[in-house]
Amino acid sequence: MSAAVSVSLRPAAPTAGAVLDIDLSAVGANTRRFAALTPALLAVVKADGYGLGATQIARTALSHGAIGLGVTSLAEALALRADGLTAPILSWLNPVDGDFAAGLAAGVHLAVGSIEHLDAVCRAARRTGRVASVHLAVDCGMARDGSPPLAWPALCARAGQAQQSGLVDVVGVMGQLSHAGRPRHAASQRGRAVFDWAVTTAAGHGLAPEHRHLATTAACLTDPRSRHTMSRVGAGLVGVDPSSTTLLAQVVTLRAPVVAVRDVVAGTGVGYGHTWRAKRATRLVTVPVGYADGIPRGAAGRAEVSVGGHRCPVVGGVNMDQTVIDVGRLEIELGEPVVVLGGEGPTLVEWAEWAQTLPHEILTGLGGRVARRYSGVSRDQR
Numbered sequence: 559m560s561a562a563v564s565v566s567l568r569p570a571a572p573t574a575g576a577v578l579d580i581d582l583s584a585v586g587a588n589t590r591r592f593a594a595l596t597p598a599l600l601a602v603v604k605a606d607g608y609g610l611g612a613t614q615i616a617r618t619a620l621s622h623g624a625i626g627l628g629v630t631s632l633a634e635a636l637a638l639r640a641d642g643l644t645a646p647i648l649s650w651l652n653p654v655d656g657d658f659a660a661g662l663a664a665g666v667h668l669a670v671g672s673i674e675h676l677d678a679v680c681r682a683a684r685r686t687g688r689v690a691s692v693h694l695a696v697d698c699g700m701a702r703d704g705s706p707p708l709a710w711p712a713l714c715a716r717a718g719q720a721q722q723s724g725l726v727d728v729v730g731v732m733g734q735l736s737h738a739g740r741p742r743h744a745a746s747q748r749g750r751a752v753f754d755w756a757v758t759t760a761a762g763h764g765l766a767p768e769h770r771h772l773a774t775t776a777a778c779l780t781d782p783r784s785r786h787t788m789s790r791v792g793a794g795l796v797g798v799d800p801s802s803t804t805l806l807a808q809v810v811t812l813r814a815p816v817v818a819v820r821d822v823v824a825g826t827g828v829g830y831g832h833t834w835r836a837k838r839a840t841r842l843v844t845v846p847v848g849y850a851d852g853i854p855r856g857a858a859g860r861a862e863v864s865v866g867g868h869r870c871p872v873v874g875g876v877n878m879d880q881t882v883i884d885v886g887r888l889e890i891e892l893g894e895p896v897v898v899l900g901g902e903g904p905t906l907v908e909w910a911e912w913a914q915t916l917p918h919e920i921l922t923g924l925g926g927r928v929a930r931r932y933s934g935v936s937r938d939q940r
């Protein structure tokens with residue numbers, strides 16, 4: 559038999575739905591920690607500040623020791639400018655026909671990993687009459703972006719000429735490590751060597767950039783030799799340590815209100831296809847968050863949340879908009895907040911393990927329906 563024995567859909571006081579609390583003082587603490595490690599800190603706020611709000615994370619990081627901001631696209635950089643941020647911004651991933659003129663007009667620094675990109679930036683510099691601040695990007699072993707080492711000398715030669723012509727100012731050389739967080743790994747040793755060679759080669763073409771940056775969060779934490787003059791840190795600011803070596807301040811807590819409470823008999827099937835059946839009489843509660851909100855469907859069968867201070871299993875799969883939790887005998891009221899992530903609930907790392915993914919994907923996947931609520935101070939208005 560699988561019938562529910564009692565159902566309560568009585569509305570409680572109106573609830574705000576799911577809320578993601580973002581503790582900016584924790585972002586500040588993480589920023590200070592990284593700023594103390596590296597000669598200079600570029601706060602990476604791509605992907606809307608790893609899902610937490612690029613402008614808020616940027617302001618906080620700048621007021622706690624970051625000297626500038628890093629994003630992928632020009633659109634992200636321009637959005638920060640539109641929000642009133644005047645700090646240096648580096649944009650490193652744009653199509654060759656990107657609107658570099660708009661970037662130069664907004665004073666955005668541009669990463670360049672090919673002669674084609676350099677030429678496009680030079681054309682924009684000529685058109686706008688502005689000198690482009692450029693970071694030359696070298697591929698240190700990721701085969702993703704940046705100039706392959708074979709093409710690097712030619713890129714440096716062309717950049718040297720462009721600098722002589724007054725079109726660009728090469729202010730940086732940047733790279734990235736494939737095995738950041740594993741400083742002794744052969745790929746890290748190779749990556750560091752390629753970077754050193756790239757800097758020397760650039761110098762041979764008259765380029766002596768102020769910023770030489772290779773480290774991201776994991777390398778900054780574990781590999782002093784990768785820090786050079788600056789580190790680009792994103793995940794670490796929002797509490798994620800890809801190297802699993804360091805306890806960073808936790809930034810997010812996701813809560814969702816209970817929208818249904820029901821007592822069911824043993825054998826009750828839950829959700830589509832009854833992928834879970836109650837082994838005993840129990841109480842089920844529903845929260846209005848699902849995979850459309852970024853709760854990973856693949857975590858079903860392993861995931862737990864915190865209800866009334868107790869860890870309780872998610873049952874019957876994660877649906878698009880709702881998730882059911884087996885709370886056993888707990889007395890739970892409609893509207894009571896369930897801690898889905900952070901706080902006394904599961905950590906980002908636990909969710910990532912349950913979903914067999916990275917904490918980054920959980921954070922950046924938290925959807926637009928989830929309200930963001932900020933606490934802690936962000937003083938810097940640059």
Ligand SMILES: Cc1ncc(COP(=O)(O)O)c(C=O)c1O
Nearest residue numbers: 602774775776790791792793794
């Ligand atoms: C080029 C570049 N720099 C810096 C970062 C920041 O890395 P992390 O979030 O690990 O600090 C990223 C992120 O992937 C990146 O692509």
